[in-house]
Amino acid sequence: xxxxxxxxxxxxxxxPPPGADSPVVVLVHGLGLSGRYFLPLARRLAADGTTxxxxxxxxxxxxxxxxxxxxxIAQLSDALARWHGESGAGPAVLVANSxxxxxxxxxxxxxxxxxxxxxLIGPALExxxxxxxxxxxxxxxxxxxxxxxxxxxxxxxxxxxxVRFVQSFRRAAHDAHMSFEGHLRRVDAPTLVVxxxxxxxxxxxxxxRVARLVRDGRAVDVxxxxxxxxxxxxxxxxxxxxxxTTKEGP
Numbered sequence: 001x002x003x004x005x006x007x008x009x010x011x012x013x014x015x016p017p018p019g020a021d022s023p024v025v026v027l028v029h030g031l032g033l034s035g036r037y038f039l040p041l042a043r044r045l046a047a048d049g050t051t052x053x054x055x056x057x058x059x060x061x062x063x064x065x066x067x068x069x070x071x072x073i074a075q076l077s078d079a080l081a082r083w084h085g086e087s088g089a090g091p092a093v094l095v096a097n098s099x100x101x102x103x104x105x106x107x108x109x110x111x112x113x114x115x116x117x118x119x120l121i122g123p124a125l126e127x128x129x130x131x132x133x134x135x136x137x138x139x140x141x142x143x144x145x146x147x148x149x150x151x152x153x154x155x156x157x158x159x160x161x162x163v164r165f166v167q168s169f170r171r172a173a174h175d176a177h178m179s180f181e182g183h184l185r186r187v188d189a190p191t192l193v194v195x196x197x198x199x200x201x202x203x204x205x206x207x208x209r210v211a212r213l214v215r216d217g218r219a220v221d222v223x224x225x226x227x228x229x230x231x232x233x234x235x236x237x238x239x240x241x242x243x244x245t246t247k248e249g250p
Contacts, residue, residue: 001013001014001039001042001043002014006055006083006086006087007079007082007083007086008058008063008066009055009056009057009058009063009066009079009083010055010056010061010062010063011035011053011054011055011056011083011087012035012039012042012053012054012055013051013052013053013054014042014043014045014046014051014052014054015045015046015049015050015051015052016049016051017051017088018051018053018087018088018089018090019088019090022049022050022051023050023051023093023245024050024051024052024053024089024090024091024092024093025045025050025051025052025053025092025093025094025095025241025245026052026053026054026055026084026089026092026093026094026095027041027042027052027053027054027095027096028055028057028080028094028095028096028097028100028103028104029054029056029057029060029096029097029098029100030096030097030098030099030100030124031098031099031100031165031168031169031172032060032156032157032160032164032165032168032169033060033061033153033156033157033160034056034060034061034062034156034159035054035055035056035061036061036152036156037097037149037152037153037156037228037230037231038054038097038230038231039054040230040231040234041095041230041231041234041237041238042054043234044234044235044238045238045241045242048242051089053087053089053092055080055083057076057079057080057100057103058071058075058076058079059071059076059160059164059168060156060160060168061156061159061160062159064159064160064161064164066079067079069167070164070165070167070168070171071168071171072171072172072174072175073099073102073103073106073171073172073175073179073180074106074175074179076103076106077103077106077107077110080103080104080107081107081110081111081114084107084111084114089114090114091113091114091115091116092114092115092116093116093117093118093119093241093245094107094108094115094117094118094119095118095119095121095230095241096118096119096120096121096123097121097122097227097228097230098121098122098123098124098201098202098227098228099124099125099172101120101121101122101123101124101210102123102124102125102172102175102176102180102183104118104120105118105120105123105180105183105184105187106175106179106183108183108186108187108188108189109182109183109184109186109187112187112188112189115187115189116189116245117189117190117191117192117244117245118187118189118190118191118192118214119191119192119194119240119241119244120191120192120193120194120210121194121195121228121229121230121237122194122195122196122199122201122202122207122227122228122229123193123202123206123207123210124176124201124202124227125172125173125176125180126176126202126203126206127176127177127180127181128177129176131169131170131173134169134173134201137200137201138200138201140200141199141200141201141226141227144198144200144225144226144227145226145227145228145231145232146231146232149228149231149232181213184210184213184214185213185214187213187214187215188215188216189214189216190216190217190244191210191211191214191216191217191218192217192218192219192220192240192241192244193207193208193210193211193217193218193219193220194219194220194221194222194229194230194237194240195207195219195220195221195222195229196221196222196224196225196226196227196228196229196232196233197221197222197223197224197225198224198225198226199225199226199227199229200226200227201227202227204221207219207221220240222236222237222240
């Protein structure tokens, strides 16, 4: 693993550098977190020579100082576009979890030439669900996640800061109500929606709707895991991504 800083964003790189004739996968984390909870998945994807880039989004964790105020989804998407241009990654497979799926949907809708495929893991926040219910779903999911992930998430939330987390949540909830579905309808890249079968944050019905909203989507459940399926079942999720990104595809 190599640590980089591109467009002011702290970035972890696994595998060869971009442009080395290897496929590129970009992993986009959720609200208030960092790319650290993607490390098990990143290592498995890089094992076959794939370039894997894992940025901390602006305002979060080790990229907290990249902005003065908590950005909204559109601002995060624009920052990801600047970062992507500087990275030299070219058309990439974008893999996101939770609210990161909103960022990737906006990015794919606005920068389609930069996206080869998208993988949305536990897409949140679901439109037309009240903010308090979103928070209740998140609390209900916590006991279903591995203890090491909860410890990692707690540390990231503290680094990001509670005030900035609340501001980011409000802006993400506004985007969910106003823009998320519209962005999904504009995603032309083939899309795989992955949901942990025990996920209380992204409902089964919503995951299937996401797959229908994009131009070319399909949905799959991973048994025995919850919202952070990529962390709890990295081998299974890596296998799904590899199959999806081959010409044969599922």
